[in-house]
Amino acid sequence: MSNTTMQEEIKINKYDSTQLKHTVDDHLRKYLTSDANYVENHQHMDVKLSLGYLSCLFAAAATYYEWKNGFQKAKPVTLICVASYFVINFIAWVYAYFIEKQDVFVGTKDGATLKISARLARLSETYTLDFHFTDGKKKGNYTLESSFGKWFNEDGVLVTSVLEADVKSAIERSTISKEQ
Incomplete structure:
Protein backbone atom coordinates (compact mmCIF):
# COMPACT_ATOMS: atom_id res chain seq x y z
CA MET A 1 0.00 0.00 0.00
CA SER A 2 1.38 3.39 -0.93
CA ASN A 3 1.86 6.30 1.45
CA THR A 4 -0.62 8.43 -0.46
CA THR A 5 -3.44 5.88 -0.21
CA MET A 6 -3.26 6.02 3.61
CA GLN A 7 -4.39 9.64 3.59
CA GLU A 8 -7.99 10.70 3.90
CA GLU A 9 -10.12 10.46 0.80
CA ILE A 10 -10.18 13.28 -1.71
CA LYS A 11 -13.75 14.20 -2.63
CA ILE A 12 -14.68 16.82 -5.23
CA ASN A 13 -17.51 17.85 -7.54
CA LYS A 14 -17.28 15.17 -10.23
CA TYR A 15 -19.04 17.43 -12.77
CA ASP A 16 -16.35 20.13 -12.68
CA SER A 17 -13.60 19.22 -15.15
CA THR A 18 -11.26 21.88 -13.74
CA GLN A 19 -11.50 20.37 -10.26
CA LEU A 20 -11.01 16.89 -11.71
CA LYS A 21 -7.87 17.98 -13.59
CA HIS A 22 -6.33 19.82 -10.64
CA THR A 23 -7.06 16.95 -8.26
CA VAL A 24 -5.39 14.44 -10.58
CA ASP A 25 -2.41 16.78 -11.16
CA ASP A 26 -1.94 17.38 -7.43
CA HIS A 27 -2.15 13.69 -6.56
CA LEU A 28 0.17 12.84 -9.45
CA ARG A 29 2.84 15.17 -8.01
CA LYS A 30 2.32 13.81 -4.52
CA TYR A 31 2.58 10.20 -5.71
CA LEU A 32 5.69 10.79 -7.81
CA THR A 33 7.58 12.63 -5.05
CA SER A 34 6.60 10.43 -2.11
CA ASP A 35 6.04 6.91 -3.46
CA ALA A 36 8.02 6.88 -6.71
CA ASN A 37 10.91 8.88 -5.14
CA TYR A 38 11.25 11.49 -7.87
CA VAL A 39 12.72 14.87 -6.94
CA GLU A 40 10.51 17.56 -8.43
CA ASN A 41 12.14 20.35 -10.42
CA HIS A 42 10.49 23.63 -9.43
CA GLN A 43 12.04 25.78 -12.19
CA HIS A 44 8.71 26.73 -13.79
CA MET A 45 7.21 27.73 -10.46
CA ASP A 46 10.36 29.63 -9.45
CA VAL A 47 10.37 31.68 -12.66
CA LYS A 48 6.67 32.53 -12.41
CA LEU A 49 6.95 33.42 -8.71
CA SER A 50 10.01 35.61 -9.36
CA LEU A 51 8.21 37.48 -12.13
CA GLY A 52 5.14 37.87 -9.91
CA TYR A 53 7.20 39.23 -7.01
CA LEU A 54 9.00 41.62 -9.38
CA SER A 55 5.70 42.97 -10.69
CA CYS A 56 4.51 43.44 -7.08
CA LEU A 57 7.70 45.38 -6.32
CA PHE A 58 6.89 47.79 -9.14
CA ALA A 59 3.36 48.23 -7.76
CA ALA A 60 4.74 48.81 -4.26
CA ALA A 61 7.37 51.27 -5.53
CA ALA A 62 4.72 53.30 -7.35
CA THR A 63 2.52 53.37 -4.26
CA TYR A 64 5.36 54.38 -1.97
CA TYR A 65 6.63 57.10 -4.34
CA GLU A 66 3.14 58.56 -4.68
CA TRP A 67 2.58 58.46 -0.91
CA LYS A 68 5.85 60.36 -0.31
CA ASN A 69 5.58 62.88 -3.16
CA GLY A 70 1.90 63.35 -3.94
CA PHE A 71 -0.20 62.33 -6.89
CA GLN A 72 0.77 65.05 -9.38
CA LYS A 73 4.52 64.68 -8.89
CA ALA A 74 4.30 60.87 -8.98
CA PHE A 90 3.11 39.64 -20.23
CA ILE A 91 6.55 37.98 -19.92
CA ALA A 92 5.06 35.61 -17.30
CA TRP A 93 2.25 34.73 -19.71
CA VAL A 94 4.72 34.13 -22.56
CA TYR A 95 6.81 31.90 -20.28
CA ALA A 96 3.77 29.88 -19.20
CA TYR A 97 2.40 29.53 -22.75
CA PHE A 98 5.58 28.86 -24.74
CA ILE A 99 8.07 27.37 -22.27
CA GLU A 100 6.12 25.72 -19.45
CA LYS A 101 3.34 24.72 -21.84
CA GLN A 102 1.20 22.02 -20.27
CA ASP A 103 3.80 20.50 -17.97
CA VAL A 104 2.31 19.23 -14.71
CA PHE A 105 5.46 17.51 -13.43
CA VAL A 106 9.18 17.59 -14.13
CA GLY A 107 11.38 15.49 -11.90
CA THR A 108 14.55 13.46 -11.66
CA LYS A 109 15.43 10.09 -10.20
CA ASP A 110 18.82 8.39 -10.42
CA GLY A 111 19.98 10.83 -13.10
CA ALA A 112 16.92 10.27 -15.29
CA THR A 113 14.35 12.96 -16.05
CA LEU A 114 10.62 12.42 -16.22
CA LYS A 115 8.40 15.14 -17.68
CA ILE A 116 4.63 14.80 -17.71
CA SER A 117 2.42 17.06 -19.78
CA ALA A 118 -1.36 17.09 -19.60
CA ARG A 119 -4.15 17.89 -22.01
CA LEU A 120 -7.87 18.17 -21.43
CA ALA A 121 -10.07 19.04 -24.37
CA ARG A 122 -12.96 21.38 -23.69
CA LEU A 123 -16.15 19.54 -22.73
CA SER A 124 -14.33 16.21 -22.62
CA GLU A 125 -13.82 13.78 -19.79
CA THR A 126 -10.80 12.19 -21.45
CA TYR A 127 -7.61 13.33 -19.77
CA THR A 128 -4.36 12.83 -21.65
CA LEU A 129 -1.01 12.55 -19.87
CA ASP A 130 2.15 12.49 -21.99
CA PHE A 131 5.13 10.88 -20.25
CA HIS A 132 8.60 11.84 -21.57
CA PHE A 133 11.53 9.94 -20.08
CA THR A 134 15.18 10.86 -20.70
CA ASP A 135 18.25 9.09 -19.33
CA GLY A 136 21.46 9.95 -21.17
CA LYS A 137 21.16 8.34 -24.60
CA LYS A 138 17.88 6.65 -23.80
CA LYS A 139 14.54 8.30 -24.48
CA GLY A 140 11.03 7.06 -24.07
CA ASN A 141 7.55 8.46 -24.56
CA TYR A 142 4.17 7.13 -23.63
CA THR A 143 0.69 8.66 -23.77
CA LEU A 144 -1.91 7.71 -21.19
CA GLU A 145 -5.49 8.55 -22.06
CA SER A 146 -8.15 7.89 -19.48
CA SER A 147 -11.61 8.94 -18.50
CA PHE A 148 -12.00 10.75 -15.21
CA GLY A 149 -14.73 8.20 -14.51
CA LYS A 150 -12.03 5.55 -14.15
CA TRP A 151 -10.17 7.54 -11.46
CA PHE A 152 -13.18 8.91 -9.54
CA ASN A 153 -16.07 6.92 -8.09
CA GLU A 154 -19.76 7.87 -8.27
CA ASP A 155 -19.44 10.09 -5.19
CA GLY A 156 -16.57 12.13 -6.67
CA VAL A 157 -13.91 10.45 -4.53
CA LEU A 158 -10.50 9.96 -6.14
CA VAL A 159 -9.65 6.24 -6.34
CA THR A 160 -5.94 6.69 -5.72
CA SER A 161 -5.02 3.04 -6.22
CA VAL A 162 -6.35 3.04 -9.81
CA LEU A 163 -4.68 6.37 -10.68
CA GLU A 164 -1.38 5.29 -9.15
CA ALA A 165 -1.46 1.95 -10.98
CA ASP A 166 -2.06 3.74 -14.30
CA VAL A 167 0.75 6.22 -13.62
CA LYS A 168 3.17 3.48 -12.56
CA SER A 169 2.38 1.50 -15.73
CA THR A 175 11.20 4.15 -19.62
CA ILE A 176 11.59 1.40 -22.22
CA SER A 177 14.79 2.58 -23.87
CA LYS A 178 14.81 3.90 -27.38
CA GLU A 179 18.25 4.82 -28.70
CA GLN A 180 18.49 8.36 -30.08
Whole structure:
Protein backbone atom coordinates (compact mmCIF):
# COMPACT_ATOMS: atom_id res chain seq x y z
CA MET A 1 0.00 0.00 0.00
CA SER A 2 1.38 3.39 -0.93
CA ASN A 3 1.86 6.30 1.45
CA THR A 4 -0.62 8.43 -0.46
CA THR A 5 -3.44 5.88 -0.21
CA MET A 6 -3.26 6.02 3.61
CA GLN A 7 -4.39 9.64 3.59
CA GLU A 8 -7.99 10.70 3.90
CA GLU A 9 -10.12 10.46 0.80
CA ILE A 10 -10.18 13.28 -1.71
CA LYS A 11 -13.75 14.20 -2.63
CA ILE A 12 -14.68 16.82 -5.23
CA ASN A 13 -17.51 17.85 -7.54
CA LYS A 14 -17.28 15.17 -10.23
CA TYR A 15 -19.04 17.43 -12.77
CA ASP A 16 -16.35 20.13 -12.68
CA SER A 17 -13.60 19.22 -15.15
CA THR A 18 -11.26 21.88 -13.74
CA GLN A 19 -11.50 20.37 -10.26
CA LEU A 20 -11.01 16.89 -11.71
CA LYS A 21 -7.87 17.98 -13.59
CA HIS A 22 -6.33 19.82 -10.64
CA THR A 23 -7.06 16.95 -8.26
CA VAL A 24 -5.39 14.44 -10.58
CA ASP A 25 -2.41 16.78 -11.16
CA ASP A 26 -1.94 17.38 -7.43
CA HIS A 27 -2.15 13.69 -6.56
CA LEU A 28 0.17 12.84 -9.45
CA ARG A 29 2.84 15.17 -8.01
CA LYS A 30 2.32 13.81 -4.52
CA TYR A 31 2.58 10.20 -5.71
CA LEU A 32 5.69 10.79 -7.81
CA THR A 33 7.58 12.63 -5.05
CA SER A 34 6.60 10.43 -2.11
CA ASP A 35 6.04 6.91 -3.46
CA ALA A 36 8.02 6.88 -6.71
CA ASN A 37 10.91 8.88 -5.14
CA TYR A 38 11.25 11.49 -7.87
CA VAL A 39 12.72 14.87 -6.94
CA GLU A 40 10.51 17.56 -8.43
CA ASN A 41 12.14 20.35 -10.42
CA HIS A 42 10.49 23.63 -9.43
CA GLN A 43 12.04 25.78 -12.19
CA HIS A 44 8.71 26.73 -13.79
CA MET A 45 7.21 27.73 -10.46
CA ASP A 46 10.36 29.63 -9.45
CA VAL A 47 10.37 31.68 -12.66
CA LYS A 48 6.67 32.53 -12.41
CA LEU A 49 6.95 33.42 -8.71
CA SER A 50 10.01 35.61 -9.36
CA LEU A 51 8.21 37.48 -12.13
CA GLY A 52 5.14 37.87 -9.91
CA TYR A 53 7.20 39.23 -7.01
CA LEU A 54 9.00 41.62 -9.38
CA SER A 55 5.70 42.97 -10.69
CA CYS A 56 4.51 43.44 -7.08
CA LEU A 57 7.70 45.38 -6.32
CA PHE A 58 6.89 47.79 -9.14
CA ALA A 59 3.36 48.23 -7.76
CA ALA A 60 4.74 48.81 -4.26
CA ALA A 61 7.37 51.27 -5.53
CA ALA A 62 4.72 53.30 -7.35
CA THR A 63 2.52 53.37 -4.26
CA TYR A 64 5.36 54.38 -1.97
CA TYR A 65 6.63 57.10 -4.34
CA GLU A 66 3.14 58.56 -4.68
CA TRP A 67 2.58 58.46 -0.91
CA LYS A 68 5.85 60.36 -0.31
CA ASN A 69 5.58 62.88 -3.16
CA GLY A 70 1.90 63.35 -3.94
CA PHE A 71 -0.20 62.33 -6.89
CA GLN A 72 0.77 65.05 -9.38
CA LYS A 73 4.52 64.68 -8.89
CA ALA A 74 4.30 60.87 -8.98
CA LYS A 75 2.43 60.57 -12.29
CA PRO A 76 5.54 59.82 -14.46
CA VAL A 77 6.90 57.28 -11.95
CA THR A 78 3.46 55.68 -11.61
CA LEU A 79 3.16 55.44 -15.39
CA ILE A 80 6.57 53.73 -15.65
CA CYS A 81 5.71 51.33 -12.81
CA VAL A 82 2.29 50.46 -14.25
CA ALA A 83 3.80 49.86 -17.69
CA SER A 84 6.54 47.71 -16.13
CA TYR A 85 3.92 45.75 -14.20
CA PHE A 86 2.07 44.89 -17.41
CA VAL A 87 5.29 44.05 -19.30
CA ILE A 88 6.42 41.67 -16.55
CA ASN A 89 3.01 39.99 -16.44
CA PHE A 90 3.11 39.64 -20.23
CA ILE A 91 6.55 37.98 -19.92
CA ALA A 92 5.06 35.61 -17.30
CA TRP A 93 2.25 34.73 -19.71
CA VAL A 94 4.72 34.13 -22.56
CA TYR A 95 6.81 31.90 -20.28
CA ALA A 96 3.77 29.88 -19.20
CA TYR A 97 2.40 29.53 -22.75
CA PHE A 98 5.58 28.86 -24.74
CA ILE A 99 8.07 27.37 -22.27
CA GLU A 100 6.12 25.72 -19.45
CA LYS A 101 3.34 24.72 -21.84
CA GLN A 102 1.20 22.02 -20.27
CA ASP A 103 3.80 20.50 -17.97
CA VAL A 104 2.31 19.23 -14.71
CA PHE A 105 5.46 17.51 -13.43
CA VAL A 106 9.18 17.59 -14.13
CA GLY A 107 11.38 15.49 -11.90
CA THR A 108 14.55 13.46 -11.66
CA LYS A 109 15.43 10.09 -10.20
CA ASP A 110 18.82 8.39 -10.42
CA GLY A 111 19.98 10.83 -13.10
CA ALA A 112 16.92 10.27 -15.29
CA THR A 113 14.35 12.96 -16.05
CA LEU A 114 10.62 12.42 -16.22
CA LYS A 115 8.40 15.14 -17.68
CA ILE A 116 4.63 14.80 -17.71
CA SER A 117 2.42 17.06 -19.78
CA ALA A 118 -1.36 17.09 -19.60
CA ARG A 119 -4.15 17.89 -22.01
CA LEU A 120 -7.87 18.17 -21.43
CA ALA A 121 -10.07 19.04 -24.37
CA ARG A 122 -12.96 21.38 -23.69
CA LEU A 123 -16.15 19.54 -22.73
CA SER A 124 -14.33 16.21 -22.62
CA GLU A 125 -13.82 13.78 -19.79
CA THR A 126 -10.80 12.19 -21.45
CA TYR A 127 -7.61 13.33 -19.77
CA THR A 128 -4.36 12.83 -21.65
CA LEU A 129 -1.01 12.55 -19.87
CA ASP A 130 2.15 12.49 -21.99
CA PHE A 131 5.13 10.88 -20.25
CA HIS A 132 8.60 11.84 -21.57
CA PHE A 133 11.53 9.94 -20.08
CA THR A 134 15.18 10.86 -20.70
CA ASP A 135 18.25 9.09 -19.33
CA GLY A 136 21.46 9.95 -21.17
CA LYS A 137 21.16 8.34 -24.60
CA LYS A 138 17.88 6.65 -23.80
CA LYS A 139 14.54 8.30 -24.48
CA GLY A 140 11.03 7.06 -24.07
CA ASN A 141 7.55 8.46 -24.56
CA TYR A 142 4.17 7.13 -23.63
CA THR A 143 0.69 8.66 -23.77
CA LEU A 144 -1.91 7.71 -21.19
CA GLU A 145 -5.49 8.55 -22.06
CA SER A 146 -8.15 7.89 -19.48
CA SER A 147 -11.61 8.94 -18.50
CA PHE A 148 -12.00 10.75 -15.21
CA GLY A 149 -14.73 8.20 -14.51
CA LYS A 150 -12.03 5.55 -14.15
CA TRP A 151 -10.17 7.54 -11.46
CA PHE A 152 -13.18 8.91 -9.54
CA ASN A 153 -16.07 6.92 -8.09
CA GLU A 154 -19.76 7.87 -8.27
CA ASP A 155 -19.44 10.09 -5.19
CA GLY A 156 -16.57 12.13 -6.67
CA VAL A 157 -13.91 10.45 -4.53
CA LEU A 158 -10.50 9.96 -6.14
CA VAL A 159 -9.65 6.24 -6.34
CA THR A 160 -5.94 6.69 -5.72
CA SER A 161 -5.02 3.04 -6.22
CA VAL A 162 -6.35 3.04 -9.81
CA LEU A 163 -4.68 6.37 -10.68
CA GLU A 164 -1.38 5.29 -9.15
CA ALA A 165 -1.46 1.95 -10.98
CA ASP A 166 -2.06 3.74 -14.30
CA VAL A 167 0.75 6.22 -13.62
CA LYS A 168 3.17 3.48 -12.56
CA SER A 169 2.38 1.50 -15.73
CA ALA A 170 2.81 4.61 -17.90
CA ILE A 171 6.19 5.36 -16.32
CA GLU A 172 7.34 1.78 -16.93
CA ARG A 173 6.22 1.97 -20.56
CA SER A 174 7.90 5.35 -21.09
CA THR A 175 11.20 4.15 -19.62
CA ILE A 176 11.59 1.40 -22.22
CA SER A 177 14.79 2.58 -23.87
CA LYS A 178 14.81 3.90 -27.38
CA GLU A 179 18.25 4.82 -28.70
CA GLN A 180 18.49 8.36 -30.08
